[in-house]
């Protein structure tokens with residue numbers, strides 16, 4: 164049996180100014196613990212989104228868009244209700260899929276075609292999640308603070324996305 168995750172474990176284990184790599188190492192550990200021994204993809208993505216939102220400061224939205232029938236459909240997330248469907252190539256999320264590359268946007272108001280689900284959002288980080296050659300989902304974070312995300316955030320969230328690519332049974336929640 165894998166060790167049981169303790170959902171009551173405190174979030175105040177790091178000082179507010181802890182180095183970002185330390186914060187992302189903790190995030191990845193906690194998500195690993197949440198997923199251990201659980202095979203339900205929706206449950207696992209919901210808890211992963213909640214953990215990101217709880218541990219990464221200054222976010223107003225964090226969660227997943229899932230590839231279904233050739234377009235992105237909103238999946239488990241934390242934050243205000245969001246746009247449901249995004250075409251590949253559209254907005255920051257659709258661009259991440261089309262280019263199969265992380266999009267780090269300092270100010271979404273300067274990103275051509277940005278989809279404003281919430282006008283408060285100013286900075287965005289979108290990491291594609293792939294299975295072999297196919298992108299199956301994106302991990303999307305929004306912040307009200309312009310230039311909120313940097314190379315450390317990108318590295319930490321790409322690491323988390325790699326963990327999730329391997330640990331989630333994507334066939335339960337996506338289709339080509």
Ligand code: SME
Pocket residue numbers: 224245246249253254255256257276277278279280281284287303305
């Ligand atoms: N801003 C995104 C849409 C998704 S929301 O941020 C949750 C985009 O341009 O793709």
